[in-house]
Amino acid sequence: MHSTIQFHIGEVLMGGDAPVVVQSMTNTDTLDVAASVAQCERMVESGAQMVRLTVPSMKEVNSLAQIQNELRRKGYTVPIVADVHFNPKVAEAVASFVEKVRINPGNYVDKRVFASFTMTDEEYADAVRRMAERARPLLEICRAHGTAIRLGINQGSLCDRILNRYGNTPEAMVQSAMEWLDICEEADFHKMVISMKSSNVQTMIEATLRLHEAMRARGQVYPLHLGVTEAGCGIEGRVKSAAGIGALLLTGVGDTIRVSLTEPPENESPFAHRIVQTVSRLNPQDAKIQGQTLYYTAHIADAEEWMVSAAAMAGYAYYYHHIKDVVLENNTQTPAQLDELRAIILQACRIRMSKTEFISCPSCGRTQYDIQSVVNLVKERFANHPGLKIGVMGCIVNGPGEMADADYGIVGASQGLVCVYKAKEKLTNPIAIPDALDMLEQLIAENL
């Protein structure tokens, strides 16, 4: 695979022949400096080599600076990444002191209100020009301070302009990335990392590889950040992440990864390191494909290493060989354990949906309710609806878009309250969680 360009993000070397960097994100309120510092410390101790914090508004800018100062005072040199949506002023304010700013091209200047419209080529080019003008101050600040930028493209938050022209497709994600890449290169800014995330394993693999190819064709490949968004939690979230991230690492693509789990953030990095280490020992040729079935045999005693190996091999075979089934053999596992892992892998790749599909975000400082408990309640109560997709999302700002293909969803609104969605339609004002679960049950029963 064509090598990516290399640069430092704070103390971390990114791209080229550098080891894959593991990163994670806090879910504390960024205004709560003490809680955020404590969580960052736990994340670093658990293996995070970069930590990201949300900065929803100007209010949090000062807190982020305090968090960074406090971590430095305590001897933590981990690069700090500011996660910014919607507000260019916030990105410009943090870019002078953090090591990296993550922006989402789908909502940074551009808008998403699910509106349908057509644009002439001239109108379209004008919109891109306006975006470029609005991006310039940020790029100048980043260049002056050596700050990196992540262009974080998410399938669930592409802007209306892109969606109306390219549909909700991997190609639309590539177009969104490439127009920002043009904007940055025209401003002579090259310290970029790009991610192409989706909760759909196939889509995140395809979008990432298409982007890699598009950059290679232009002669400059920027480092790629890999992740399956809204992967959920428990074994399902881990298998989905291992299938998507593992397939790309097996292809030789990926410079940094984040495993997104609806669990305490300090659970993410140990598993991310596990993916990196396990995949480095795998070879796709060690599995056999007959017809449209993957046969994978490996007598790996460590249950997690086995799970990652099987999921990564399956994700790879699913993408490149369009397999429709998986047969697993491992003499350290019982037949029941092998059957269960097979079912979870087939579900993660959406080859065979044998139970309800849960899509849930990892939560962040925007979340104002106990999402981890609610996900567990939802999983318990709605476990047996094969093919049905239910989203549980932390915030109303990004949640509805990010659970793009869910049939139903619960989305955090204000303190302790959530809204119920049917696909993209909001059905309620903010209500209490028990009421939302009852309503979900009624809706599902009515539509069975």
Ligand code: SF4
């Ligand atoms: S959807 Fe979840 S992770 Fe994404 S911004 Fe909202 S709370 Fe944060």
